[in-house]
Amino acid sequence: MSITLALQLAEGAIGLALLSALVSFFPATIRRRVAMPLFTLSGLVALAAGLVTLINGGVATAQLPLGLPWLPWQVRLDVLSGFFLSIIGVVSFAVGIYAPGYVRGFEGGKDSLRVLGGFTGLFLAGMMLVVLADDAFMFMVAWELMSLSSYFLVAWHHDSAANRRAAFLYLLMAHIGGLSILLGFGVLASFGGGFTFEAMRGASLSFGWASVAFVLAFIGFGMKAGLVPLHAWLPEAHPVAPSHISALMSGVMLKVAVYGFIRFVFDLIGTVHWQWGVAVLIVGSLSAIIGVLLALMQNDLKRLLAYSSVENLGIIFIGLGLALLFLAEGHPLIATLAFVAALYHCINHALFKGLLFLGAGAILHSANERDLEKMGGLLRRMPWTGFFFLVGSISIAALPPFNGFVSEWLSFQAALQAWQLEGGVLRSIVPIVASLLALTGALVAATFVKVYGVAFLGQARCRAVRRARRVPLSMRTGQGILAFLCLLLGILPTFFIDLINAVPREILGQGLSQVSAHGWLWLTPISQQTASYGAPLVAMILFVALVLGLWLVGRGARRVRLGDAWDCGYAPPTPSMQYTGTAFVQPIRRIFGLLFQISDGVETQQDGRRRYYLQVVDRAWGLLYAPIARWVEWSSRQVVRLQSGSIRTYLGWTLATLLLLLWLVV
Amino acid sequence: MAAWGFALIQSLLYLALAPLLVGWVHKVKARLQNRRGAPIWQPYRDLYKLFAKEARMAHTASLLFRAAPYIVFVATWLAAAAIPLLSTDLPTAAMADVIVIAGLLGLARFFLALAGMDVVTAFGGMGASREMFVSALAEPAMLMAVFSLAMTAHSTNLASVVEYQLLGEPFLRPSYLFALAALVLVAIAETGRIPVDNPSTHLELTMIHEAMILEYSGRHLALMEWAAQLKLLLYAALLVNVFLPWGIAQSIRPDMLGMAFVLLVVKLALLGVALAVSETLLAKMRLFRVPAFLNLALLLALLGLMSHVILEVGA
């Protein structure tokens, strides 16, 4: 199979996605039978196209019969596009299998399923077009298609004012980001003399202009990726969409932003500078640590997952920052290692965040509950979802033998090569970043112990959760696929890194040659002396020892006697006596209190009952967003003065503007 | 293949020695408190008794509660198996470097905390919350401390780190001293010893580890206890073998191994005495003093890295 076939497959996938959008507007019977299978198929075809590209390598280009007369839309499929195409494909495939069961819960509701299906298809097509675009014009059109269609998906439950507000905020931020990206392309285009990526690659920029382009791109793509301090929209917008859309947004759309960043900085600008690396490292570590702390404080499951996306994107950008730093300092091999770590984390995050959002959707579907403080004991009610959610939690907590650990391990290995750097300050910053990464990892584990312990273990804290029922097979299958892939990427990292290797080979001109030099059992990123991780062996020994242990210790008819829990001789424990999520994080909230705006206390309600209240607010609102909002309001009040109501005044302004413009032109 | 066989033997040795270390610490502590104390093989008897007893479980507990002891035990054991005890010729050390060891301990802790939250009592949740709180602060300190070793030895593989130490003449490194101090503090916090946690308390205000395993009994409790003992030995072996590696066998030869074993027992016994003395002298801290304790560990670890970068590598 060749690369041109892969491009045809990719175009086919886009066509299928558009077709699924179209079919959604057909009558309900057809829509139900055809739309989602088309979506699933589109995901599968995209995955195939991406895998073929990764295996074969090479570049294929084509022109679409669209666009401006002098600038027809160029599509180009290379290894980087192929990699992200496969991420889009695999998550969409699982989501497509999951969605019919989930969407059935909305049948007969107020919100139109046609709109949902239609924009879902458009959204997928938009994302695929972004990674295939080969000129700035098409890139921006596809980017806006992605942003706008996801806006409609966020605003789908538009009854509640909070949702409309979240969607508006999302739209606003997406456009500020889009503007920034557009300006970044503008800088490159003016130096390269054309809007095609080919021309931009040829542009030679001074350090100053390159930095301007870099900063614009970093702001634009970073905003989409939800990096601190531009993250505040993300936890508002992602949770209010239907859960399978949240999975797509958090799992896939954020990766498209990462794709844009990589394409812009590593491919189009080309020569990189260490200052950029430091900037990306600092922003990445701040996102990781602030993201996870805010995630830990949340009690709304989907909001928590959204904040955790901020954290994971932070980890990805730490990897990219290390890659920039090492590349600029002349250590391409270590840069490649950091780059591969970032890419590996991209897949991982797509898989486990998709899985966790689908799990949250399953809980929402069967218990209609998002508030952790009301859940409990769900493992008994929904064993499969509980099991898959556990897999997702272990993966995201970066614990072996699952996939999250592999990318964390690779990031640490890259950071540990800091001794090769020339500058002493850089050499001391990188280990500090590594320590922040370690802190992040430990806090993520705490977060997901809280989530899993409160939601799935113990006993239900409200009626709806106590009566939660199993979700349909299709939903379980969708989660199962992602859970299986989480395990697979965790125990066979050498295979997948060999696949990913094609990307740095093309972008950075070098791959990790040593990764599987000692056989597929050993992951040796630099050399066997430096570090090795026998992931399959660890997984195998864990499994064998577990089975042996169960057989030796728990064999035969040694049953367990059941009784009541120990109650210290007082009243028997009730579900309300369990530790709540709020209580669980209290120690951490107390010592990291500086990072949040916390207001808590005891208030007496009208009925005379006393109640403890606690509100934890993201400081970004007070420090960044509120001042900007105030400034915008102030300046709009100034502009309002122009609106006097007299038509002659308006005409006077028009005349003045016209004169000014003519003067400028001449 | 011989190396793998030896790795298996060494991991079994970990299992065998773990209760002994705890028994020794208890014995020394009792002596320091003018008591005669239980014999040092008492922990073996306790384990035997618990394995023989019937297991009892709250009816509100889920399947995870039953599976957790096995996972905790196996993950801790595998982590231990990757730390050189007698010889540095250890394939398991190549399989799981120090980051994987931290990850495996994290896996054990994850399930331990989840098991604590499974039964409908406040104790378990409290213990889980505190355990995750303490470990969240201890883990960066531990990784930083090990990183300053790894950056010196240019390897995260513990066997290579130890071999690097043995290479050439012994020399003083400020980063090693800082890392050692940091690792001691982390080890105290992670193994739940005084002043962070008290393994012999059952008072709800003070316990961390005990609170999580309060609902366990019989063989489940035995596995949890054994895993905790294993963790103590694991950290002890990490400290003595990485910082004072002299005597460890660099290849699998009977004479070297015998020598290594004798020296190891001596080193561990001394470490046990030190632990017992410090536990006798110190009082347990309030929970919210623990962050200061672990921040000190993190500070030491970071200073270790700094002094590696500034003083040792230089320009």
Next chain:
Amino acid sequence: MNMALLSLLQQLIIVLAAAVMFSSFVLLGQVRLVAAIHAFAWQGFLVAMVTALVAASDGHGHLYFSAILTLGLKALLIPWMLHRQVRRLELDRHRESLSHPALVIMAALGLVIFSYWLVLPLVQAEMQFTRNIVAVSLAVVLIGLLMMVVRTQAVAQVLGFMSMENGLFLAAVSATAGMPLVVELGVAFDVLVAMVLFGVFFFQIRESIDSLDVDRMNRLTERTGDEP
């Protein structure tokens, strides 16, 4: 620089320099006055040890004298005087509440990196093993100043001041094998006189504003209207 190329004595000097840096952090983070004075005494002791070892390894005889002077003055006399004053002022159970100790420590770590960056060109100019210690001593000076900024207790501020002096001394020893003896003696007596003056000063402050919390001194401002 490769540690293995240095002699054991030189390695010991580096280890002790690192310990001086650590003692600065202890001083910064210690909230109990008496313990802080002890930490200061240890720092003086370590500086004296470094001086003596530099003397031994480089063969500068007069540094031995400096070492003994430092030991006597910084490790014994001044701590003793401070201790006595603290007892007479009944502050020996005093605990200061630092707001955000972790932030202060992080700032101090930042200072370490910063001073390393400052010293870097110097280090590259001449490859001598003591040059790296200059970075450490600069960090000690800066941390001493930081301590004076964040502490509100006058005695703690004096400790910060004194540890700055320790840092300067360490820098002199490591960079140029010590200052001329006359200068050194002068500095030593300056410090001693300063210490005596501080002692008088403590009592004066205490009598006039009834506390040793220097934040209370904002009452001395001539601006009116914001009287507490």
